[in-house]
Amino acid sequence: MNQDELKQAVGRAALEYVPDNCIVGVGTGSTANCFIDALATMKGRIQGAVSSSEASVARLKSHGIPVFELNTVDHLPVYVDGADEINRQLQMIKGGGAALTREKIVAAVAEQFICIADESKLVDVLGKFPLPVEVIPMARSYVARQLVKLGGHPAYREGVITDNGNIIIDVHGLRISEANKLESQINEIVGVVTNGLFAHRRADVLLLGTSKGVQTLK
Ligand SMILES: O=C(CO)[C@H](O)[C@H](O)COP(=O)(O)O
Numbered sequence: 125m126n127q128d129e130l131k132q133a134v135g136r137a138a139l140e141y142v143p144d145n146c147i148v149g150v151g152t153g154s155t156a157n158c159f160i161d162a163l164a165t166m167k168g169r170i171q172g173a174v175s176s177s178e179a180s181v182a183r184l185k186s187h188g189i190p191v192f193e194l195n196t197v198d199h200l201p202v203y204v205d206g207a208d209e210i211n212r213q214l215q216m217i218k219g220g221g222a223a224l225t226r227e228k229i230v231a232a233v234a235e236q237f238i239c240i241a242d243e244s245k246l247v248d249v250l251g252k253f254p255l256p257v258e259v260i261p262m263a264r265s266y267v268a269r270q271l272v273k274l275g276g277h278p279a280y281r282e283g284v285i286t287d288n289g290n291i292i293i294d295v296h297g298l299r300i301s302e303a304n305k306l307e308s309q310i311n312e313i314v315g316v317v318t319n320g321l322f323a324h325r326r327a328d329v330l331l332l333g334t335s336k337g338v339q340t341l342k
Contacts, residue, residue, distance in 0.1 A: 130242035130333030151205020152223035203234035219256030219320030239327035254294035256320040263315020
């Protein structure tokens with residue numbers, strides 16, 4: 125199977141975790157898109173979805189799946205999303221698609237986080253993928269200097285504005301051994317909205333697409 129087929133396989137496999145009649149949390153990116161397409165096949169059995177990005181809202185609506193505002197929803201049994209990197213503790217780097225803040229918010233509300241990924245995303249140590257940080261625009265230079273003090277090499281992601289009207293700084297050169305600590309340290313920098321480390325709220329289940337089939341890690 126090629127990478128696209130692996131993404132489709134994990135997107136379909138995630139349907140097992142979606143209870144009947146629920147509102148489901150939906151992530152962002154090419155793997156999450158495969159989940160949305162699979163979800164369309166059971167749209168008559170769910171109430172609808174809460175989305176982590178405008179792009180996913182558009183894809184959900186194109187399938188006729190009702191989209192709810194998160195503030196109107198008090199129970200979200202499951203959130204399904206991809207990752208840029210994930211380790212065996214199910215801690216992740218996310219935000220390659222610049223949707224990290226809304227992803228973290230929806231994931232915080234959900235009871236279960238199901239990560240769907242092809243096998244290229246599984247790593248021993250997080251940090252080869254540059255860590256995305258969402259930043260208030262006027263704080264860009266200050267935040268970059270603070271990220272250097274933490275040992276990273278920040279790069280402004282030019283031309284990208286998040287759904288929240290902010291910018292993204294990608295931090296290169298990190299080898300993340302204490303993900304919880306680094307997530308908190310970066311979030312303490314004034315001007316940071318959030319960073320793409322999902323260590324405090326890690327995944328509960330990883331559905332990993334491999335050449336031998338979909339493996340489940342918990
Ligand atoms: O965090 C994300 C978007 O902000 C995505 O989940 C992450 O970038 C993975 O995307 P893809 O499934 O396209 O590889």
